[in-house]
Amino acid sequence: MPVGAPLPGASAYVLDDVLNPVGTQVAGELYIGGDSVALGYIGQPALTAERFVPDPFAENGARAYRSGDRMRRNHQGLLEFIGRADDQVKVRGYRVEPAEVARVLLNLPSVAQASVLALPVDEDESRLQLVSYCVAAAGASLTVDNLREQLAARLPDYMVPAQIMLLD
Incomplete structure (x- = not known):
């Protein structure tokens, strides 16, 4: 199911298990980076550590949000939703x-x-x-x-x- 492209000020990465980008039409997990990413979950440090990871493509120590969504990029570069990486x-x-x-x-x-x-x-x-x-x-x-x-x-x-x- 196509979901489009990230909003301005946000970055969307489709990454493998060791945070490397995957190729076109290859499934991976969606990570969201940029200024719009929250600092974490209020009062839930363990969940924050699990879901908010160092952004592998930012130079300023920014964090990326690990969404749990399985995605791929199509040949037009748009994101397509495949399913969940977890049991949500x-x-x-x-x-x-x-x-x-x-x-x-x-x-x-x-x-x-x-x-x-x-x-x-x-x-x-x-x-x-x-x-x-x-x-x-x-x-x-x-x-x-x-x-x-x-x-x-x-x-x-x-x-x-x-x-x-x-x-x-």
């Missing part, structure tokens, strides 16, 4: 990693096993919802309402699964 999906307009929601579930003492999937809403592949599958820890009692309440206390509302399935 869009749910209700927000980027979400289902595995992150599963980690929160697994940190609850009453949950022994958990998996979270992004599944289509009413068979519409363009609209996704999170569905979690949970197994209770030995001796624990799980209810959908209790899990939803615990998740709502730990996650933004758009990351709380639309459906919670309890498994034996």
Whole structure:
């Protein structure tokens, strides 16, 4: 899917795993450089270090944003979106990693096993919802309402699964 070219003041690099540019029509990860790049995530130094890296093409110590988007340049030099380099999906307009929601579930003492999937809403592949599958820890009692309440206390509302399935 073509997405065009970077805005003025921004640079877009399609790079391989060791930050080398890839050729035309070759997939790589999109890195964004230039004056418009943020300084990082507020209060999240680990995520900032992971996503904001030294810009390999800037001389002034500037940083580039590692987007997580798989891209390529077409023969006209325009960027084309291929997919995500990670497991992020869009749910209700927000980027979400289902595995992150599963980690929160697994940190609850009453949950022994958990998996979270992004599944289509009413068979519409363009609209996704999170569905979690949970197994209770030995001796624990799980209810959908209790899990939803615990998740709502730990996650933004758009990351709380639309459906919670309890498994034996």
